[in-house]
Amino acid sequence: MRIGSFLVVLACLLIASCGSADGITDKSPDDRMVREAMCVAASERFMLYDEAGRHKAHGIDAGRIRFERTGKVNDFQEQLNLARKFMDSMSKDFNARYLAKRCDTNITVAQFNGGG
Numbered sequence: 578m579r580i581g582s583f584l585v586v587l588a589c590l591l592i593a594s595c596g597s598a599d600g601i602t603d604k605s606p607d608d609r610m611v612r613e614a615m616c617v618a619a620s621e622r623f624m625l626y627d628e629a630g631r632h633k634a635h636g637i638d639a640g641r642i643r644f645e646r647t648g649k650v651n652d653f654q655e656q657l658n659l660a661r662k663f664m665d666s667m668s669k670d671f672n673a674r675y676l677a678k679r680c681d682t683n684i685t686v687a688q689f690n691g692g693g
Contacts, residue, residue, distance in 0.1 A: 601681060606643035610636050614657040616680035618664035619672040623688045632680065633657070 603609035613636030620629035633653075640651030664672055673689055676682040 601679060603639075606639045606646065609639040610643065610653050610656055611660070612679055613639060614653065614660035615664055615675060616682070617657055618660040619676045619680065620682065621661070622664060622669065622672045623676075623684050624691065625682070625684070625688065628680075628682055 601612065603612060613632045616632035617629045617636065620626070620632060636653045636657065637651065640653040643649055644651050664675075669689060673684055676684060
């Protein structure tokens with residue numbers, strides 16, 4: 578029975594480890610890296626550089642976790658470059674909604690009107 582309990586705890590830890598520090602749960606470290614890259618890009622769009630830095634650290638951490646699990650290189654910076662291009666092509670409204678829904682960040686009207 579002790580082995581069964583251990584396996585349940587281990588499974589819970591693996592599932593919980595895909596959650597991020599900002600309270601959003603992702604299915605995998607890959608999903609978390611993409612989401613965090615898009616959060617960085619959207620934050621930068623509104624000049625929320627402290628917020629962008631926080632998400633960048635989370636994305637790098639997700640890449641580290643993926644590397645430890647799979648041996649895949651941490652390519653978060655490349656994902657970030659792609660996310661910046663994509664998010665820049667989208668409307669400010671899309672970026673603001675993405676921040677609210679996927680990044681746990683609500684921006685003010687002043688931030689929305691002042692951002693690129």
